[in-house]
Amino acid sequence: MARRRRQGAADDLVEGVGRLPWWMGVAVAVATYLLFHWLATRPVPALTDPTKIGNALVPMLVSQFSFWLQYVVPLLCLIGAAVSAVSSRRRSALAAKLTSSSTAQALEDMSRQEFESLVGQAFRLQGYEVREQGGPQADGGVDLVLHKGKETFPVQCKQWKAFKVGVDVVRELYGVMAADGAAGGFVVTSGSFTDDAIAFASGRNVRLVDGPKLFGLLQQAKAAREKRPRDLPAARHPPSPAMVDTARVPAAAAVPGCPKCGSPMVRRTATKGTNAGSQFWGCSKFPACRGTR
Known part of the structure; x- marks a missing residue:
């Protein structure tokens, strides 16, 4: 299935702001309004010499375009901030619904989009910045891109209920990692992995996360947040879990x-x-x- 075509710069702006925290989207809206308002209200030099019309034309055009952009751009940023807030609330509700379950079976009852959103929320709880690739089909087999400091980690999500994830999927992600110079990568599934996939990932910086490990990761993040004293701020970058072998919690x-x-x-x-x-x-x-x- 081909990815839908974007309609224009307005969609790109809303989508880009929607990936930011909602409060940052509001801050961008305020900043763009102040910028374009300043450009729209700057004095335009008077045209006294017809031979120098070019010198006055550019400021006039900037002022006229800025008059409309001071309203349009902040409005689009606020729409993106609203999208971010709704998406964040939906992800939190999805994670809370899963962690309230006693087994990892709930992972198999989700749609593909819900599963990818849940995986992204799990990594956010571990201190990663998450960028969702979006679209019905991810670029190069990558559904999410994680950032921690200057390091990047591509993530491939496979919500396969009847089949085990094979070695070809792990090799594909490893090739993307090598091409992009990524520090590591993750393959996450609601099911399990074949022995060949586990053997290929062993000794490489590819982490395999199956359904029970993902479920346990969310349960640990929930428990850690509930045990944290309310008067102490959350750690900015909590320790990342060793998802292949073990996952430690405070x-x-x-x-x-x-x-x-x-x-x-x-x-x-x-x-x-x-x-x-x-x-x-x-x-x-x-x-x-x-x-x-």
Whole structure:
């Protein structure tokens, strides 16, 4: 399916502002109004010499166009800010609905667009800046682009209910990463991965996130936000999760010692079996030590 054609610069402006936080869109609207209002009200030099009409024509045109742009551009920015606010509320509601479920089965009941939106919200909760590619078909197999500092991470989402994600999908993303010079990448699915896909990603900076891991990630983010004292601000860039192996969360109590070797333990999330998505204490020296609590 081909991506729909955009109608013009107005759509691009609304879409671009819609990717920003809503309050930033409002700030852009105010700034553009002040800029164009200043250009529209600047004195235009009087035309006293017909041979120098060119010197007066440019300021006159700028003033006339700015008179209309001082209203049109801020209005489009406010529309983009409204789109951003509605999208943010929808993503938060979607994440809250999922985390209120006891299993990851709810992931399979979502539409493709809802699944991609949820994945983006999961990464936002981990401190990433998320840019949604948009359109029915993503560019180069990339649905989301993550930013943290100067590093970028492409993300490919696969909401496959009946099939496992194969190695071809992982190779495709790895090729995009190499071409764009990305620091890493993620393949996220509501299902699972084949053994070949897991083997190919092993040792490379490609992280594979299946349904139970995504569900556990959202549950951890929710728990961390609920445990955070209200008088303390949220961390600007929370630690990113090791999504292939484990995902750590802050502990409210003292860290226990391993019952086998005595080493400090870390909070982990079960990814297989009937306890998938549940948290437990695991030895920090795993896999050398398999002590759990």
